[in-house]
Amino acid sequence: MSRRAVVLSVTAVAVLGGAGTFALAYAGEQSPVLERSAARYTAPDGDRDGSLVFTADATASSGVRDVKVLAWPADSSFAGKELTEKDMAGAEAATCEPSGEDIVRCTYTAAVTGADVAESPGGPWHVAVLVRAGDGSTTLDTKAAGFNVG
Incomplete structure (x- = not known):
């Protein structure tokens, strides 16, 4: 093999390897996904x-670190301004159990008197959920x- 072919092959491997590293780094930075809510x-009653x-x-x-849940009435102040992560700071945590590869099944239960x-x-009420991943x-x-309600 000529020296030029070797240099081109090494360059191609370096470029493709770098692209693969970028793709893996990008995949690791994906936001958590919430499904089947x-x-x-x-x-x-009495x-x-x-x-x-x-x-x-x-x-x-990277794994689910925690899930916070907040129920809020549709006619509250949150209807005019969107909830933020800061608003969720005082929300209660759901209990999560492993349910598959990188998946957890989360449950939040609150008594209503x-x-x-x-x-x-x-x-109408809404349920807001904040999912925080390990990364x-x-x-x-x-x-x-x-x-x-009602």
């Missing part, structure tokens, strides 16, 4: 508390699921 609201149960699958190549319903606006990347879905 669902909310189930059960109103309190002396029995109701509940809000939210479930979703979260995926992140008659007093809670009396103090809360009726009508620090995040995904915020402000309307991951919905339900009606």
Whole structure:
């Protein structure tokens, strides 16, 4: 093989290797993905508390660090201005269990009392979800699921 062919081959390997490294680095920086979100609201009945149960699958190549959940009424101040990650800082954590490669199944459950319903606006509500991956990347879905109160 001529010296020119060797130099071109080495250059091609270096360029392709660099592109592969870039592709792997880019793939590692992908934001977490939230799928199959669902909310189930059960109103309190007499002396029995109701509940809000939210479930979703979260995926992140670097692993899911945590998932925070916040239910909010559609007619609240958040309707006029979008929720931010800062707004989610005080949100409650969901419980997540492994469900496949890089996937966790997350569940959030909250008891709902008659007093809670009396103090809360009726009508449509949304569930906002913040997923934080092991590499620090995040995904915020402000309307991951919905339900009606009243």
